[in-house]
Amino acid sequence: MAVPESAPQRIADARDRFAALEPHLRPDELRARVAELDAAMGESGFWDDQDRAAKTTAERSRATRRLEIHDQLASDLEDLEGLLELADEDDDLAEELVEQLDSVEKRLADLEEERLFTGPYDAGDALVTINAGAGGTDAQDWAEMVLRMQMRWAERRGFKVDLLEASAGEQAGIKSATFRVEGDHAYGLYGAERGVHRLVRISPFDSQGRRQTAFAGLEVAPVVEEVGDIEIRDEDLRVDTYRASGAGGQHVNKTDSAVRLTHQPTGIVVACQQERSQTANKETAMKMLYAKLVERAERERQEEIAKEKGEAQDVGWGSQIRSYVLNPYTMVKDLRTNVETGNVQNVLDGDLDEFVRAWLLQQAGEAEAAPAE
Structure with a gap:
């Protein structure tokens, strides 16, 4: 040539x-x-x-x-x-x-x-939690699809992925799941995926073949190894143990050692069933809880700064970020950046780089345009 x-x-x-x-x-x-x-x-x-x-x-x-x-x-x-x-x-x-x-x-x-990462935790690892939203069985099935998509994206980038907990849905899919991603800037990258993901398709669970809309939420917290100013008191914790089992037996081997922690002042719930012993699961769950409390504190700090500047408030991960339409046409569209593609299957298989990079560039542009403190 x-x-x-x-x-x-x-x-x-x-x-x-x-x-x-x-x-x-x-x-x-x-x-x-x-x-x-x-x-x-x-x-x-x-x-x-x-x-x-x-x-x-x-x-x-x-x-x-x-x-x-x-x-x-x-x-x-x-x-x-x-x-x-x-x-x-x-x-x-x-x-x-x-x-x-x-x-x-x-x-x-x-x-x-x-170079687009500027947050204090952006360079580190991430805890990613997927929750089924409105839409019943369709939402639980969609949540498992989102889980697969997000884990495959991490693996495509060469990250190490460990599924820590998965709660099976009643008929299909999952109610929730949490996995840890280890790799350079994992937390910074997953910030682009935080929010509500919306699916429109012909429901495989509807006997009349009607089109249904389902929602799944994604939360992300930084993995923070050093304990800082946040204190977790024993009296604020409710500890539950249960028999671990993955969604449909697919994800996590059955043991008798699963641990669920509820932080009563904030209502934050974490669970771990990956480890072999109850003690090890509790230790991992405590790290997960601390990570979520750190993320909550950082989000509240950013919201307070935005409020002082008179900016409109975005309700954290409660806002819809992306639509995945399988019927009556096929398209994935990011509602923040307007990036879209008709190749839905590639996206569901973990091809998210275009969406993530566009969001990072948008965030960097907004940061540069903002007046100095």
């Missing part, structure tokens, strides 16, 4: 984009931090404190990964210049040039996406 005429300009643009990202990537700071962590890991008795060791090794892994991304991009950009000179006379090299240029542009886009 011939070298595309656009290749030299695309390479020049990629170089400019990479240069603009350097202050964000901070490779020199990362190298210094990795050296510090290596020194700490080499100290006598480092592994005696397992919690500290786990946090240190996790931070080193993240820093090393970001350095590798930076260094590989820098190397690939250098290689592109050489490939461009040779590709005119070699079709195989021309094809390699195009493939590498596509790869470089994709990785640059991913790094540019990271």
